[in-house]
Every structure is written in C-alpha cells, then in structure tokens.
Amino acid sequence: MAIEVVRIGQRIVRDDRVTTHVALVSRAFGAQKIFMTEVNPEIKETLNKINETWGGSFTVEFIDKWKTIVKKKKEENYKIIHLSMYGESINEVQEELRNEENLLIVVGAEKVPREIYELADYNVGVGSQPHSEISALAILLDRIQNGMQFEKSFPDAKRKIIPTKKGKNVLVNEPRD
Ligand SMILES: C[S@@+](CC[C@H](N)C(=O)[O-])C[C@H]1O[C@@H](n2cnc3c(N)ncnc32)[C@H](O)[C@@H]1O
Numbered sequence: 573m574a575i576e577v578v579r580i581g582q583r584i585v586r587d588d589r590v591t592t593h594v595a596l597v598s599r600a601f602g603a604q605k606i607f608m609t610e611v612n613p614e615i616k617e618t619l620n621k622i623n624e625t626w627g628g629s630f631t632v633e634f635i636d637k638w639k640t641i642v643k644k645k646k647e648e649n650y651k652i653i654h655l656s657m658y659g660e661s662i663n664e665v666q667e668e669l670r671n672e673e674n675l676l677i678v679v680g681a682e683k684v685p686r687e688i689y690e691l692a693d694y695n696v697g698v699g700s701q702p703h704s705e706i707s708a709l710a711i712l713l714d715r716i717q718n719g720m721q722f723e724k725s726f727p728d729a730k731r732k733i734i735p736t737k738k739g740k741n742v743l744v745n746e747p748r749d
Contacts, residue, residue: 580685628727669694
C-alpha cells in the first residue's frame with residue numbers, strides 16, 4: 573500500500589514546528605512521502621538528516637497548489653482521505669480504508685478550503701472534537717496499518733534502536749574517524 577500525505581490550508585502565522593512534526597509522524601508511521609506548500613526549506617533538510625541517521629527514503633516535496641496534487645493522485649487511482657473533525661467516524665470507516673490500494677491523506681493547517689470536502693473520497697473524523705493534524709494523522713496511520721508500520725525496517729540506517737526495558741541500546745553503523 574502506498575501512503576502519501578499532503579498538508580494544505582492557510583496559516584496566519586507559519587508554524588514550522590507543527591509542519592516538521594506532521595512530516596516526522598508521516599515518516600515514522602509508514603507513509604513514503606509528504607507534499608507541502610508555503611514552508612521553510614529547512615524542513616526538507618531536517619527530514620533528509622533524519623533519513624541519513626535513521627534510514628529509509630522518506631521524501632518531502634514542495635508544491636505550489638494542493639489541488640494539482642490531489643487531482644493528479646485521483647487520476648492515478650489513489651483514494652483521497654481528508655482528515656476533518658466533521659467527517660465520518662474513523663471507527664466506522666477504518667475497515668474500508670485498510671482494503672484500499674493507494675492513499676493520499678490530506679491534513680489541514682488553519683483554514684481548509686471547502687472544495688477539499690468534495691474532492692475527498694473519504695472525510696474522516698478522529699473523534700468529533702477539534703484537536704491537531706499531528707494527532708489525527710498518527711491515529712489514522714495507526715488504524716490503517718494496524719500497528720504493522722512499526723515492524724517495517726528503515727534501510728541504510730546509521731543508527732538502529734534495539735528496544736530495551738531500561739536505558740538506551742543503539743546499534744551504530746558508521747565509519748569511525
Ligand atoms: C488545527 S486544525 C484546524 C481546524 C479548522 N478550524 C478547520 O475547521 O478546518 C488542523 C487540522 O487538524 C486536523 N484535525 C483536527 N481535529 C481533527 C479531528 N477531530 N479529526 C480529524 N482531523 C482533525 C484536520 O486535518 C484539520 O484541518
């Protein structure tokens with residue numbers, strides 16, 4: 573299953589920390605790519621550094637118009653899931669989502685254009701209370717993959733954590749100088 577994410581919406585104040593966390597959650601919870609608009613180029617560098625250290629090939633792509641990517645992905649037979657507190661309950665649709673082939677998940681920032689509700693194949697609410705794109709995305713990715721995202725490996729990592737009850741156990745795979 574290909575899973576990609578796009579962050580849309582206009583922010584009054586640019587919130588690079590939240591945007592970075594949306595990208596980090598996408599990567600750590602099994603998505604392969606994130607598309608984003610109006611962001612600080614440093615976010616791409618941060619994610620590239622994370623890939624270098626912790627492995628995998630998660631991609632950040634800057635785009636001008638969210639609608640172009642949503643329409644393109646629809647043509648490529650991706651199903652569009654828009655995360656919105658007004659949407660259908662995740663408990664009701666999670667089973668259906670698990671059976672889909674390729675997914676583009678749309679998360680908002682501040683103000684979401686109305687059009688996305690129509691373009692989306694699924695408008696999904698993670699509860700019907702306002703919270704955050706970071707939490708909504710993490711829960712959706714977990715429900716879709718049923719926890720299996722944490723069994724995936726991140727190839728070519730310089731560091732790999734060996735889960736341990738206490739302390740830190742990290743395998744280091746880099747040449748010493
Ligand atoms: C800070 S919220 C902005 C909400 C904004 N007032 C609106 O109505 O579009 C940012 C994003 O978090 C996600 N979000 C927040 N609460 C959610 C919920 N209960 N279920 C699903 N997504 C949620 C949505 O993608 C939303 O666009």
